Amino acid sequence: xxxxxxxxxxxxxxxxxxxxxxxxxxxxxxxxxxxxxxxxxxxxxxxxxxxxxxxxxxxxxxxxxxxxxxxxxxxxxxxxxxxxxxxxxxxxxxxxxxxxxxxxxxxxxxxxxxxxxxxxxxxxxxxxxxxxxxxxxxxxxxxxxxxxxxxxxxxxxxxxxxxxxxxxxxxxxxxxxxxxxxxxxxxxxxxxxxxxxxxxxxxxxxxxxxxxxxxxxxxxxxxxxxxxxxxxxxxxxxxxxxxxxxxxxxxxxxxxxxxxxxxxxxxxxxxxxxxxxxxxxxxxxxxxxxxxxxxxxxxxxxxxxxxxxxxxxxxxxxxxxxxxxxxxxxxxxxxxxxxxxxxxxxxxxxxxxxxxxxxxxxxxxxxxxxxxxxxxxxxxxxxxxxxxxxxxxxxxxxxxxxxxxxxxxxx
Amino acid sequence: xxxxxxxxxxxxxxxxxxxxxxxxxxxxxxxxxxxxxxxxxxxxxxxxxxxxxxxxxxxxxxxxxxxxxxxxxxxxxxxxxxxxxxxxxxxxxxxxxxxxxxxxxxxxxxxxxxxxxxxxxxxxxxxxxxxxxxxxxxxxxxxxxxxxxxxxxxxxxxxxxxxxxxxxxxxxxxxxxxxxxxxxxxxxxxxxxxxxxxxxxxxxxxxxxxxxxxxxxxxxxxxxxxxxxxxxxxxxxxxxxxxxxxxxxxxxxxxxxxxxxxxxxxxxxxxxxxxxxxxxxxxxxxxxxxxxxxxxxxxxxxxxxxxxxxxxxx
Numbered sequence: 205x206x207x208x209x210x211x212x213x214x215x216x217x218x219x220x221x222x223x224x225x226x227x228x229x230x231x232x233x234x235x236x237x238x239x240x241x242x243x244x245x246x247x248x249x250x251x252x253x254x255x256x257x258x259x260x261x262x263x264x265x266x267x268x269x270x271x272x273x274x275x276x277x278x279x280x281x282x283x284x285x286x287x288x289x290x291x292x293x294x295x296x297x298x299x300x301x302x303x304x305x306x307x308x309x310x311x312x313x314x315x316x317x318x319x320x321x322x323x324x325x326x327x328x329x330x331x332x333x334x335x336x337x338x339x340x341x342x343x344x345x346x347x348x349x350x351x352x353x354x355x356x357x358x359x360x361x362x363x364x365x366x367x368x369x370x371x372x373x374x375x376x377x378x379x380x381x382x383x384x385x386x387x388x389x390x391x392x393x394x395x396x397x398x399x400x401x402x403x404x405x406x407x408x409x410x411x412x413x414x415x416x417x418x419x420x421x422x423x424x425x426x427x428x429x430x431x432x433x434x435x436x437x438x439x440x441x442x443x444x445x446x447x448x449x450x451x452x453x454x455x456x457x458x459x460x461x462x463x464x465x466x467x468x469x470x471x472x473x474x475x476x477x478x479x480x481x482x483x484x485x486x487x488x489x490x491x492x493x494x495x496x497x498x499x500x501x502x503x504x505x506x507x508x509x510x511x512x513x514x515x516x517x518x519x520x521x522x523x524x525x526x527x528x529x530x531x532x533x534x535x536x537x538x539x540x541x542x543x544x545x546x547x548x549x550x551x552x553x554x555x556x557x558x559x560x561x562x563x564x565x566x567x568x569x570x571x572x573x574x575x576x577x578x579x580x581x582x583x584x585x586x587x588x589x590x591x592x593x594x595x596x597x598x599x600x601x602x603x604x605x606x607x608x609x610x611x612x613x614x615x
Numbered sequence: 616x617x618x619x620x621x622x623x624x625x626x627x628x629x630x631x632x633x634x635x636x637x638x639x640x641x642x643x644x645x646x647x648x649x650x651x652x653x654x655x656x657x658x659x660x661x662x663x664x665x666x667x668x669x670x671x672x673x674x675x676x677x678x679x680x681x682x683x684x685x686x687x688x689x690x691x692x693x694x695x696x697x698x699x700x701x702x703x704x705x706x707x708x709x710x711x712x713x714x715x716x717x718x719x720x721x722x723x724x725x726x727x728x729x730x731x732x733x734x735x736x737x738x739x740x741x742x743x744x745x746x747x748x749x750x751x752x753x754x755x756x757x758x759x760x761x762x763x764x765x766x767x768x769x770x771x772x773x774x775x776x777x778x779x780x781x782x783x784x785x786x787x788x789x790x791x792x793x794x795x796x797x798x799x800x801x802x803x804x805x806x807x808x809x810x811x812x813x814x815x816x817x818x819x820x821x822x823x824x825x826x827x828x829x830x831x832x833x834x835x836x837x838x839x840x841x842x843x844x845x846x847x848x849x850x851x852x853x854x855x856x857x858x859x860x861x862x863x864x865x866x867x868x869x870x871x872x873x874x875x876x877x878x879x880x881x882x883x884x885x886x887x888x889x890x891x892x893x894x895x896x897x898x899x900x901x902x903x904x905x906x907x908x909x910x911x912x913x914x915x916x917x918x919x920x921x922x923x924x925x926x927x928x929x
Contacts, residue, residue, distance in 0.1 A: 251739075253850065255746050387899050414899035418856060420846055423628035424891040425898045431621050431769075444748055444850070451847050456624075457764070457771045476750045476848050 242280040242538045244269070244529050245303040245312030246522070247296070247324075248339070250288035253444050256472060257316045260516030261338055262286055264502075265313055267509050268526035278534055285309055289320050296320035297327060304331030310538040311335070311547070313525035316518060317442075318342035318390035328353045334532075334543045336525040339518035341466055341489065342393045346566040352548050355565030357528070357556070358521045359489030359572060361397045364466060367572035368487050369401035371585070372436060372463060378599060380410055382434040382460070384425065384449060386441035387414040394440025394465050410434050415445060422449050423456060430458045435603050442467040447476045454480050459608075461485070461599025469517045474580045479614035481577040483590070483598040488517055490556050491571055492584040496520060498555030524554040579612050620769045621892070629888035630881065631776055631845060634783035637880030638838035639861030640868065641790065642831030644876040647865070648807035649827045650708075652716045652723040656731035658858015660704055660832050664839025665849040666738055668696040669751060678752055689754060693840060697833035704832020705825050707734075713824060731858065739851040748850045751843035755779070779841050786837060787877055790830070794873060803827060807871065863909040869922020878920055883909075 246265045248258035262284075269282045287303050289296035296315065303312055304327055314328070315321035316339035328335040329351040337345055337356035341364060346356050372378045381402065385391035395412065402409060410432045413425045426449070429437060437453060437460045439446050446468035453462060464473075464486035474481045493499040502523060506515050528550055529543075536542040551560045562568040574585035578595070589595040601608035639661055646654045671692045672678065680688055707730060715726040739745040755775030756763060764773040794800040805813040806823045814820050842857070843849045864883045868875025886908050891901040912919060 251746055253746070253748065412896075414896060416899065416902060419902070420853070421628070421632055421887075422898075423631075424625050424888045424901075427621055427624045427628065428892060447748065447848060448846060455771075455773060455776075457766070472748060476748045478750060 239279070239281045240538070241283050242310055242533055243283050243285050243306070243308045244526070244533075245285045245287060245306075245309045245314075245333075247287045247289050247299055247303060247312060247314040248316045248522075249291040249320075250286065252290045252292070254291045254316060254442070254470075256513065257339065257470060257516050257518060258288070258291075259513045260519045261313075261316060261522035263509075263511040263513060264506065264515045264519035264523040265338075265526045267502075267506055267511075268523045269530070270509065271505065272527070272530045278530070280533060280538065282530060282533075289315060289317070289324075291317040291320060293320050293323040296324050300324040300327040300335075301331075304328065304333045309333070310533060310540055311529045311543050313338045313522055313529065315340045318345065318393065319388040321345045322348075322389050325349060325351060325354050332540050332544065334529070334540060334547045336528060336547065338522040338525045340390075342390055343397070344389070344393070346564045350564070352544050352565065355547060355550070355561050355567075357524050357559055357567050358518060359570035360566065361393045361465070363570040363572050364487045364489060365394060365397035366401045367574070368398065368438075368463070368465065369405060371485075371574050373402070373405045373407065376597070376599070378435045378461065378603070379407060380433070380435040381407065381438055382429045382432060382436070383409045383412045383438045383440070384422075384429075385412070385414055385439070386417055386445060388417060388441075390467070391415075391441045394467070398438060398440060409438075415441070415449075417442075417445065419445060420448060422452050426452055426456050426458050429460075430456060434460045435599055436461045436463050438463045440465055440467070443470045443473045443476075447473050447481075450477060450484060451480050459598075459602040461597060461602070466517065469575060469582060471514060471516070471582075474577055474582065475615075478580070479610055479612050481580065482610050482612040483595075483608075484577040485585070485597075486575050486577075486582070487572055488575060489570060489572055490520065492573055492575075492587075493520065495584075496556050497553070502555045520556055524556055524559060527554055528552065528559070580615055617768065620767075624770045625888050625892045626885070627770070627772060627776075629885045630780060631884075632887065633881035633884035634780055634787075635838050635842055635845070635857075635880075636860055636864045636884055637787060637877040638783060638834045638841075639857055640864035640876035640880045641787070641873050642835050643862050643865035644868070644871055644873050645803075645827050645831045646712075648871045649803060649810070649824055650712065650716045652712055652720075652727065653862065653870075654712055654831075655724065655727040655858060655862070656707060656711075656734060657727075657831070657835060658854035658856070658861060659731040659734040660700060660707075660854070661835040661839045661842070661857050661861070662738065662849070662851065662854030663703065663734060664696060664700045664832075664836025665751070665843045665853065666742060666749075666839075666851075667699050667836065668692055668840045669749060669843065669849065671696055672752060672754070677754070681757070685757060693837065696840060697836045700836035700839075701829040701833035704828045704835075708824065708828040712828070731854070735851055735854060742851070745851055748848050751847050751849050753844070753847055755844060775844065779844060783837075783841065786834065790834070791873065793830075799826065860905075863906065865919075867909060867912050867919055869919025872919070872921045875919050875921035882920075 248261045250258045269284050287299035311334040314335045318340040321340035335354050341361050343360040343362050385395040450462050462484045466488045469486045469488045532543050532546040536546045558569045559567050575582040576588045576590050578588050585591050598608040642657050675688050677688045711730045715723045759774040764771045802818045864879035865876045868879025887901045887905045890904040891898040
């Protein structure tokens with residue numbers, strides 16, 4: 205009896221050990237078993253001061269991938285691999301290398317911060333990974349090299365500053381500018397192209413001051429600027445420093461219009477300044493979400509997907525970057541070399557409108573929108589109470605030597 | 616604005632920075648005095664002060680009150696945050712700083728640097744939306760209804776800034792009196808001068824170390840609160856730079872000497888402000904220049920301005 209019992213016991217044990225496997229295998233048998241998983245990378249600041257921008261971009265990127273995976277029309281299943289560059293160049297190069305070294309990753313949407321993007325372009329070139337920039341605006345990222353691997357869906361500082369000068373000088377009639385910029389490549393880029401746009405209009409700025417990232421006290425340069433009596437204080441830099449400069453301008457009584465770039469177009473600027481943000485002007489590439497051809501659907505899909513964080517300024521561009529990558533993979537397969545060629549030829553329509561990469565890989569269908577901070581929100585200039593004349597820009601009142609009454613009393 | 620008023624405005628702005636640097640530097644000097652350690656986590660204690668006070672402001676509902684209740688709650692918030700952060704300072708001293716203080720200098724250096732990073736990352740991870748810049752309310756403006764500032768020949772002296780400066784200076788004077796005129800102050804000085812001899816005279820060394828860390832951390836918390844009021848925004852990594860600046864200020868003044876720390880704090884702030892003002896495009900290099908001055912001090916006068924060679928500390 206011992207023999208057969210032992211055999212039965214052994215059988216039961218074997219069955220027990222392997223049963224999870226059987227069940228698992230049976231239960232999870234995918235319907236689309238033959239579909240291959242393709243990994244695509246996303247790099248942006250997911251922690252640190254600019255994490256909101258990065259997470260907004262990542263969510264939008266994920267949304268596009270989810271939609272494509274659920275559509276059932278694709279040959280592949282796509283998987284997002286996120287990397288955190290912390291908006292720090294060294295860290296950016298580290299994660300870019302990591303992303304490139306993973307042979308399963310076939311392409312990536314990369315970087316919000318210009319100083320990170322410009323440090324990483326060589327990495328993508330070296331590893332031959334197609335990288336589509338979704339948020340960084342420094343022109344040299346695409347124009348400064350002839351790397352086929354690097355392309356960009358959003359516009360650059362060139363268009364932004366040209367538009368900026370056009371609005372301020374040609375339309376609103378300001379003539380006396382003081383410029384503050386951060387000393388990174390990003391800030392210097394803004395300085396260069398804004399100066400160029402001003403010079404074209406025959407205007408020399410009253411002063412130019414550089415500041416460092418992480419600096420908190422700007423009272424000294426603002427005291428100097430106050431004595432120069434500018435009409436506009438232009439800041440080429442990001443939200444953290446921009447918000448501090450605006451707050452200190454108000455405290456020191458610098459009576460001038462505050463003007464920013466896409467760097468301060470973040471909800472953080474409004475929330476961290478409260479009523480002091482009112483009347484600030486900034487620029488952003490692309491149309492406002494409501495006016496993008498597919499903007500409203502994007503907004504609705506984003507809300508339905510249940511993301512907790514807002515998609516922020518560059519979310520729609522990250523969304524388009526994902527679509528471009530997926531479209532290319534569907535066409536030529538998950539092969540980096542072929543993808544570089546395919547993405548380089550991009551000429552497509554997406555939620556932001558037409559996207560066409562020129563010989564530098566730059567989307568040359570740029571569109572810039574001006575925004576003004578109104579009641580704690582960034583409102584497109586044309587739709588704002590300021591453009592309609594119902595509210596007066598601080599710069600207008602100060603120009604005429606009057607006090608400006610803030611119509612917004614804070615949240 | 617004439618150049619004199621620009622100059623005066625810059626001096627005033629520098630003084631605002633100076634008082635904050637001084638309050639941090641004093642902590643470095645106190646700790647170095649009694650325990651011979653440089654506590655690199657001190658900058659993050661300063662950051663903790665700002666976050667604890669912001670939390671207390673929200674918890675007490677300070678912003679919804681007015682009149683005498685407002686003033687009372689405001690003072691309560693300041694004192695509570697100083698007590699909480701002071702207590703945390705003592706806690707960190709017991710678990711990290713003191714255990715390593717007897718080992719090689721390098722050990723305490725690494726341990727306190729690590730502690731600082733741990734505090735910073737903890738705030739980032741566990742404070743709600745900790746990685747974002749937080750708005751710090753303009754609490755003092757409410758105390759001066761109507762007019763916000765004195766304006767004289769283009770110089771703007773804001774009432775809230777004047778109050779910050781005044782409170783800072785009063786606290787520093789009180790500290791100096793405490794150290795020099797009270798019995799506890801005497802024992803602190805005794806431990807600083809010669810801990811062993813002080814122990815033999817019946818001084819409870821451990822108690823003195825606790826008291827010193829409590830005072831130093833509470834002052835850093837006050838500096839953090841002031842920093843929040845001054846800039847109206849705080850962020851989890853604000854302590855990193857503040858710590859380095861506070862330490863440098865203490866070194867310029869003479870590590871271990873509290874008057875030195877105060878002088879050093881103001882000097883560092885003035886070097887920063889004036890180099891930004893007087894050197895063309897100086898704002899780009901003001902930190903470089905200020906730290907170059909620190910290096911010069913380390914090379915040519917390592918004992919600092921007021922540091923005495925006879926090791927008469929605190």
